[in-house]
Amino acid sequence: MTGLTIRRAMRGDVPAIVAMLADDPLGAGREDPADTQTYHAAYDRVVADPGQHLVVAERDGTVVGTLQLTVIPGLSRRGATRTIIEAVRVADGERGSGLGTELVTWAVEESRRLGATLVQLTSDASRTDARRFYERLGFEASHVGFKLRLDG
């Protein structure tokens, strides 16, 4: 794992992030990388929100991974702050390199640094490898994740 940096995503990283979101069995049908204006507007909303931490992993000057960490303060669990990891993606050429582990481990450490006592995420049930991956990192598959789409 040489030359790897995990850093805040900049506006110029948006095309690389979107390319990774689209290069995915589920993302392929959901993304439209040509619509750069929409993604840049979304980026601006993300960086305007101090609870959002959108990062990229860069190796030797190339963006090879991304994830978004969200900080959620709350009353439950004795006033616990939790974080949610979303949109974890690793570039095609980096799969199997351990980069996914590096990214999620970074997110867990950053969560701790931000004062969170719980990290959570959901994974589409069709991503059969994900369960093994997250359990190996100490996560417990204790919950059912529900989604309701409002756009269709």
Place this chain on the structure above:
Amino acid sequence: MTGLTIRRAMRGDVPAIVAMLADDPLGAGREDPADTQTYHAAYDRVVADPGQHLVVAERDGTVVGTLQLTVIPGLSRRGATRTIIEAVRVADGERGSGLGTELVTWAVEESRRLGATLVQLTSDASRTDARRFYERLGFEASHVGFKLRLDG
């Protein structure tokens, strides 16, 4: 459903919210209602964050339900903003009254108003009634929810 109001939680609502969080098969072992200082500090963090919408349902002047809605802007799904519903609780005397449905329906409508195109939540797999409840409201149990505790 007479006299029901869903409104932003105020600082004076914190004890009633915490009582509902604790009066729950899972919450009983996780909350400490006597530690008011901790919960008030958590409340202050929640209201300082514009992405958090902590609400209570009030019937005839009594707090009978609560939930927290979190707005998460992001790049994935063509720059979709999503919301997450957390900590849905209904007071003991109101169970079976349809208040849970009112609360979640309010959260879905509020999500739409806030520009979200996806609403998500997770439910502990041991809450066997929850699946039927959320599916009846249109949610799809498509995901596995993972949690990692950092405090123990």
